[in-house]
Structure formats: C-alpha cells, structure tokens
Amino acid sequence: MASVAGNSQLHSLAKTSGIAQQSLLFPFSAFMFRIGLALVTFEQIRPFFGIQLSDYCFFMALPGFFAQTKLRAGKIRGSGILLAAALVLMGSVLSLRNATSLDDAAGPLVRLFVLFALFAPLALLHSKNIRENMLFLMSGIFVNCVITLLQASIFPSIADVLSINPTRPDISESGRFQGLTSHPNIIGLSAALAVMIGIGLLSFEENRHIRRRLLIVVFVCTLAGLLSGSRAVFVSLIPSLIFFTILQKQRRALVRGIVALVVLWGGLTYIAPAIISQFSERLDSTGSNFYSDYGRLWSTVYTVEEIREKPFLGWGVDHLDDAGLTVVPGTGEIVGAHNTFLKYWHGAGLLGALGFLAIFALPSRHMWQLLKQKLPEPPSNALKLSLSCFVLLFIVSNLGPFDYNRFLYVPLFSFAGFAVSLLTPAIVRRHPIGAMNSTTNATAT
Numbered sequence: 001m002a003s004v005a006g007n008s009q010l011h012s013l014a015k016t017s018g019i020a021q022q023s024l025l026f027p028f029s030a031f032m033f034r035i036g037l038a039l040v041t042f043e044q045i046r047p048f049f050g051i052q053l054s055d056y057c058f059f060m061a062l063p064g065f066f067a068q069t070k071l072r073a074g075k076i077r078g079s080g081i082l083l084a085a086a087l088v089l090m091g092s093v094l095s096l097r098n099a100t101s102l103d104d105a106a107g108p109l110v111r112l113f114v115l116f117a118l119f120a121p122l123a124l125l126h127s128k129n130i131r132e133n134m135l136f137l138m139s140g141i142f143v144n145c146v147i148t149l150l151q152a153s154i155f156p157s158i159a160d161v162l163s164i165n166p167t168r169p170d171i172s173e174s175g176r177f178q179g180l181t182s183h184p185n186i187i188g189l190s191a192a193l194a195v196m197i198g199i200g201l202l203s204f205e206e207n208r209h210i211r212r213r214l215l216i217v218v219f220v221c222t223l224a225g226l227l228s229g230s231r232a233v234f235v236s237l238i239p240s241l242i243f244f245t246i247l248q249k250q251r252r253a254l255v256r257g258i259v260a261l262v263v264l265w266g267g268l269t270y271i272a273p274a275i276i277s278q279f280s281e282r283l284d285s286t287g288s289n290f291y292s293d294y295g296r297l298w299s300t301v302y303t304v305e306e307i308r309e310k311p312f313l314g315w316g317v318d319h320l321d322d323a324g325l326t327v328v329p330g331t332g333e334i335v336g337a338h339n340t341f342l343k344y345w346h347g348a349g350l351l352g353a354l355g356f357l358a359i360f361a362l363p364s365r366h367m368w369q370l371l372k373q374k375l376p377e378p379p380s381n382a383l384k385l386s387l388s389c390f391v392l393l394f395i396v397s398n399l400g401p402f403d404y405n406r407f408l409y410v411p412l413f414s415f416a417g418f419a420v421s422l423l424t425p426a427i428v429r430r431h432p433i434g435a436m437n438s439t440t441n442a443t444a445t
Helices: 002-038 053-067 069-076 081-098 102-125 130-151 158-162 184-204 208-228 232-248 251-271 273-283 287-309 317-322 340-371 377-397 406-421 425-429
Strands: none
Touching (some): 102 317, 102 406, 130 208, 184 232, 317 340, 340 406
16 A cells, blocks of 8 residues: 555656646747747848758747647647648648659758648747737847848948858848848848837837837838838738728727828938938839849749649649749849749649648638627737738738748748637637736736
8 A cells, every 4th residue: 555655646746747847848938939939030040050040949949839738739729720731731742743853852841841830830839928929029020120220321241240151142232231131022021010010019009118119110120121122011011001900990090000101201201311212213113123023023924834734733842942933134133933822832732822822811711700709909909910910921922932931931820829819718808918008918828
C-alpha cells in the first residue's frame, strides 16, 4: 500500500510539474510570436542559413504551441485557414509530378510547409489578444519606416550597416528606399498596413497621449510609404480606409477620416514638399514607368497562357518564382507576374490557387457573419479593423509577387484567428481588444 501511495504521489508531482512547464511555455510562446510579428518586415536580417530573423522567433514559439494540445485544438479550428493551408500544400505535393526535379522542388515545398503547416496554426493560437498583435506589428513596421527615413536623409548607408546576409542589394540610388525589407514596394505596402491599423486604433482611442503616439506612427509610416516610390501604397490603403469608414456606419467617423487625411496630406506637403513632388512625378508615369507597367501587364498575360497549358497540376512548386518571366521592352529588365494568386496557380496548380483564395475568402465570410451579430463594441471594432486589413492585404496580394512574405501571411492568420476567438462568449465578455485606452488591459494571449 505504501508503495502504491508513493507511486501515486510521484505521478501527481510529475503531472503538476508538466502542467507548470506548459503554463510557463505558453506565455513565452505568445511573447516570441509577437516579437516575430514585429520583425516580419526585417527581411534583410538573416543571421544564419539565410533564415529571416522573424522566423527564429516563430520557431522558438513552437514548443509552447505543441505543449498546448487541448487548447490548440479548440483555438485553431473554424477559421478556414487550416483548410486553405491544406489545399495549398496538397496542390504543391501534386504539382511535384511536373517539377523539374525533387531536389529543385524541395526548397519551395519546405518553405510552404513551414509557412502553412507551422506558422499558420501558431498565429491562430496566439490571435485572441488582437490589440497586442496589432501594436507589435505596427511598432515593428514603424521602426523599419524610421530606418527608411534615416536612409533617405542623414544616414544613407544604414540599411547596409544593419543588413545581415541580405537577399537583394539596396537600390536607394534609384531614388526609392526600402529600409530593411527586400524591395521598396514591400516597405511601402507594409507602411500602408501600419497606417491602416494606426488610423483604426485612433478611431477607438480616447487617451490623448496614446492618440499622439498613434499620430506619429501614422505620419512616419506615410512618409516612408512615399519614400518607397510605390504607387501601390494608395491603391491598397484608400479602398481599405473607405471600407473601414463604411463599416463604422457613423457620419462622424466619415468626417473625421476625411479631415484626418486632409490634415495629414497638408502637413506632409508643408514639411516634406520634395518627397510629395517626387512621388507625384512617379504617379504621372514617366517613360520608364510606362515600360515597367507594360512589362507587368505582358507577364500577367504570359502567366495566364502558361496556366492554360497545365491548369490542374501546375508547373511544379519549383516554378513558383518563374511565372510569366519576360523581358521588359526598352529596359532589358526581366520581370515576372505581379499577382500572387496567379503565381500559386502557375506553380501549385488549381488546388494551390483555390487554397490561396480560401485564405482570404473563408475568414472574411466568417468575419462578415460575426459583424451581423450584436457583439460588444470593443470586439466589434476590432473585427471591423481586422476585416479592413484583410481588404488591404488582399489588394496587396494582387499587386506583387508575395509567395512567402511574412508581412502578408502572418497578419492574415492572426486576424482570422481573432474572429474564431469571438465564437466563445467568455472571450467576447472579456473584450479582447480592450477599450482602446490606457485603463483597459487585454489578457496575456
């Protein structure tokens, strides 16, 4: 009997120790996930093996994810992301039949697996506290935008100094700046996302000090977006802002939005007229831009023609980057398809294309249905902002070749997971986004 009692005590101690370890692992996992979320645009910092810095944080967060078996199962289902990820991965595996070789396809296949089979569930698990996720994401983009401003002014070589094993050279000599991203378009589109989040939080925030900080973030990120020279900044930002204003269903919100944009543009024109002038010239489409636009249009047509040849299985995931490659007349520049959906269809076949669309369609449908319910104001506001960010990121996906870029996919996964968390009444009552002021604290995860 004594032996049995002793074994029972040992078993109880072991179980208690295991629970304690899990309870410690989960907050650490949430913290590392959010640090990674803040670093998703730092694409030129790759300390070892060519792996992006944010990925190390996500990998460090995975043990806490795997330790929460029961919690994980309840949190990551229902968003539509796992179904979409399964379609992309199945399409990628089936496309191996048309791949040049298994060796060539192994790299892209592993990258897709890491993104959709590991990072997607991780983001879903840590998506309940959407306010924290938004703040970390926006803050990281803000820091990269500050680096971009320094690059364009007093410290031109800052990107070269801070980069570690960069994938692409800095092209700031062309008059466009990219910070620590891999291309000026990426810092521009990331800045647009930060501006969208900043304006959304401003519409909810009542604390003056926090509002001032958000205004600084919006101003700096707008400047960085202009310095990127990306014409897609406003193409993605303006429709999402209009959509967000419509969701608010308040005339006051519409008036505030218009006034804010007018004041912002007026301030930029006064403080940085040279940047506004340079960006306006790019919008006017000079001769070089005409050739660039023509090349992108032709590469899109060429991609569609290639898809028609192998519409079901695609050309293989090893050809994901090869979609529509063509030479731009007049410049000799080689460009590919600037549409991520077409690239997935070209490389991963029909299932890959359907999976990519499902990443946007399924969570958006879920969010829209939730908005029709009478949710408390804080989570309802968060949901409106999340859906507006979905609109922005969907437009972004159609404006560039973003096969694996973390700044596009990881926020999408997080926004989709937040919508799932609203299905639990207890979570709704706890107001996961907070009241958008300094007196409201969100839960840890």
